Amino acid sequence: MNFSKLFIYSFCINILNKLIVFLSGAYLIRILGKNEYGIYVYIISIITILLIPIQFGISNLIVKETSRGISTGNQSIIKGLWIWSYKITIALIIIIIVILVLLYSFISDSYSDLELTTLLYGLTLLPFQTIILISSASLRGLGNIIEGQLPNQLLLPFTTFLMIIFYNSLLGNEIAANSVMIIRSFSTLFVASIALVFLVVKIPKSIVYLKPNFMGNIWLKTSLFLAFSSGLIFFRSHLNILLIGILLDPSKVAIYQVSVSMAALSGITLQVINPILAPHFASLHIKKEKEKLEILTKRSAQIVFLFTCLITMLFILFGKYLIKVFFSSDLLEVYPILIILLFGQIINGYYGPVAFLLNMTGYEKDATKAISFSTLFNLITILLLTPIFGIKGTAISIISSSSISQILMHRFVKKKLNIDSVAFKVK
Numbered sequence: 085m086n087f088s089k090l091f092i093y094s095f096c097i098n099i100l101n102k103l104i105v106f107l108s109g110a111y112l113i114r115i116l117g118k119n120e121y122g123i124y125v126y127i128i129s130i131i132t133i134l135l136i137p138i139q140f141g142i143s144n145l146i147v148k149e150t151s152r153g154i155s156t157g158n159q160s161i162i163k164g165l166w167i168w169s170y171k172i173t174i175a176l177i178i179i180i181i182v183i184l185v186l187l188y189s190f191i192s193d194s195y196s197d198l199e200l201t202t203l204l205y206g207l208t209l210l211p212f213q214t215i216i217l218i219s220s221a222s223l224r225g226l227g228n229i230i231e232g233q234l235p236n237q238l239l240l241p242f243t244t245f246l247m248i249i250f251y252n253s254l255l256g257n258e259i260a261a262n263s264v265m266i267i268r269s270f271s272t273l274f275v276a277s278i279a280l281v282f283l284v285v286k287i288p289k290s291i292v293y294l295k296p297n298f299m300g301n302i303w304l305k306t307s308l309f310l311a312f313s314s315g316l317i318f319f320r321s322h323l324n325i326l327l328i329g330i331l332l333d334p335s336k337v338a339i340y341q342v343s344v345s346m347a348a349l350s351g352i353t354l355q356v357i358n359p360i361l362a363p364h365f366a367s368l369h370i371k372k373e374k375e376k377l378e379i380l381t382k383r384s385a386q387i388v389f390l391f392t393c394l395i396t397m398l399f400i401l402f403g404k405y406l407i408k409v410f411f412s413s414d415l416l417e418v419y420p421i422l423i424i425l426l427f428g429q430i431i432n433g434y435y436g437p438v439a440f441l442l443n444m445t446g447y448e449k450d451a452t453k454a455i456s457f458s459t460l461f462n463l464i465t466i467l468l469l470t471p472i473f474g475i476k477g478t479a480i481s482i483i484s485s486s487s488i489s490q491i492l493m494h495r496f497v498k499k500k501l502n503i504d505s506v507a508f509k510v511k
Contacts, residue, residue: 093230094356101237102349108245109345110410113338115252115259122334123199124261125341129322131206131213134180136319138214141311142169143221144362145303148310148444150225151363155370159288162225164296168303169218177210198261205265212272216240219279228286229360235279244271309448316455317439320462320485324478327463331470340475342411343418346403347425350395353388354433358440365444378503385436389507392433396426421479428483431490436505438493450496458489 113121132139146169153162184207192200216235224232247267252259321344329337361384368377399406403419411418442451462485469477497505 090360097233097237098352098356104241106345118335118338120261122337126329127202127206129325133322136315137311138173139217140315141307143217144310145307146221147225147362148366151366155367159291160294160297163291164298173214202262202265208269212276215276216279219283231282235275240275244268316459320459327466343421346422350392350429353391357384369445381505385507389433392429424479431487434507435490435494438497447500454489454492458485461485
């Protein structure tokens, strides 16, 4: 499948993903209320942070090394990597659960029964979500980009939304945050089964019968760097939710999440292009085709930047109306936060897919340096600004830190790869 078709299909998947996430968020805040919806989002952020080593470390490693193995014909390393990935993630999940169980007695007095039961049910997501992440990454590494996106991007939010609607239609107003978490756990188990089926169908028979080749120490080091570089951006976004919950209250978490879900609509092209670009970046770099790599980087930055500007203009004009229609007039305080976040998205789009480019070309350490510094800056400024300016202070901190990381990584890309990743050069 050529790049243009992949882009169109991926674009459709991500449009549907953002639409379902947006609608399910609007539905949940109506049936749960701001406070319980804030609790649900807060716990999901905790689970998501726990999954960062798998989602951004091991998954990115699988995409990178599987693509490399296919390009070089070294398929035994692919089989070894997949086996190692499942073993290491099982061990990681066990360690996480044991630590949380040990910490329970210390945190039980600080949280309500509803928050604790929601967290308990949320822990059941860990093994099922892991299967989805690893299976999807393996599919993308093999070149099955669409099948690699369907489970997590479309099937999971869609089945969860349908189950919530069905459950709520049976019980009416009796649904609570912990009930929604149970529903999400069942839907994640269902989608994990589908993801495994997708992978089994697409695995080349030549890989099945090969003796696996293991490079455990190298893979562990690389996955840690990938988790820090790519995962730190994700960690930063969910850390913001945790800090809002601690510094303010769950209802403010709900307001922030609504802002983020609306702002995420402007980042659709970025999320569409990144899974497509990742294996191409790795492959072109290995083949030393610098000119093609630079053209691909520049074109992707231009597409993302222009689309983000368009969506931002639409939200500036019609944002308040959309908030009233899909949520309620009580949530109009979302609007200024949304606009702040959108300008941050424009800056991110302008500098291009620099994090993915560094990670897929062997410069994970440089990406880690930039994102580590910006994450520390984000943490300090949130602690300083949020108590004074509320969620607006959080939003300002977010766009400042993300801009810093993009600018630093752009400089690393220019220095290490001699590629200017910006969408349009300003003279």
